[in-house]
Amino acid sequence: MSFLELRNVSKAYGTGQAEVHALENIDLAVDRGALVAVMGPSGSGKSTLLTIAGSLEEPTSGEVTIGGAALSAMSRNGKARLRRRTIGYVFQDFNLLPGLTAAENVSLPLELDGMRSRRAYAAGMAALEKLGLADRATHFPDELSGGERQRVSIARAVVGDRHLLLADEPSGALDSVNGEAVMRMILMACHRGMAAVVVTHDAQLASWADRVVFLRDGHVVDQTMPAQTPESLLQSGPGQ
């Protein structure tokens, strides 16, 4: 069984003639260590898929399991605990708390989960160090560049013992160099055993994933096949 599974998931908003089907019969499985990108235009249902996978929203029908546990069978508190301990979220607009330093932002989820503040801070520092941000630990978000803020939010998403990373357009507002740095970090988290889903409309971002799933009007319409040996590209060279 994969770490994250969506089985026959549908989501509709409104009722009667005003009913809108944001997602229809979605099947998606993501193993630990795998990075899956979900690509699609605005309004294709990408963000809805991510919020349902992250237990922030409930599907109209279908089932989501995380680590083998069905979300439908979990209490509200159980889901909140799952979000604090197991899932890390990365958003386009970073969602860092302005009154806390980088290290405090990163350690906050652990403290909210009951960890003693000194231990949580040490874990936060360790996460920042892994992402090359130790020298920014005492800076407040408004003292950081856009790229640094997003790297801090990735540290917050991977801190502690999390297994699932969900990212919504994680490099949306960043230039291509910072966007690449963000994807490298997400990939590193996968190499350490996390399962990750990145939703994006950006093909360059999606190309970092092991598998790209294409969403259109709430349906999965296609996905990429396992890659061939990349070295075969060099036999002809770019642009020839």
Next chain:
Amino acid sequence: MSIRHALLALLSEGPKYGLQLRQEFETRTGEVWPLNVGQVYTTLQRLERDGLVESEDVPDDERQKTFRITAGGEAELADWLRTPPDLSLPPRDELVIKVLVALRLPGVNVHEVIQAHRRYLVELMQQWTRLKEDESGVDLSFALAVDAELFRLDSVVRWLDSADGRLKRASAEPPVENPSPMPRLRRRVGMHR
């Protein structure tokens, strides 16, 4: 890129042998453009004929020649570096044609055609991205060459995305009489040709 001007660029650093030029050419292009030695020597002969390089025999090795750039070659190189390549041709690439043809054929789902090409392009991009994944093992020239290819493929994906969106909007509107878009396109885009 022109092999001719790449060789002039290498010779502007100082005199070099033919084999050395081939090795340096491959290194500078991030080894993504293999070159055979015949291409190097043919190009050098033409450059010499045009007065842009000159050669002299190596005293101890009659099979080897040293090539050096002339003042004319330096001027040619400086001019080439600053001349933008011609990007003004009308879009006649095969992918655009396929989508335009799909649009006219009854019973063909254009969105499926577009998606087939999109998937292929993204798979290619995944392969290129794998090549630069290990940052420590990638040199700067190689990373730049891979980035260039990724941006080129990305621009095609963006065009497909835009076409997909435009067709979706158009399907909600009544059809417009338009016998063939290509002649009009040529008139508008290739004005000075």
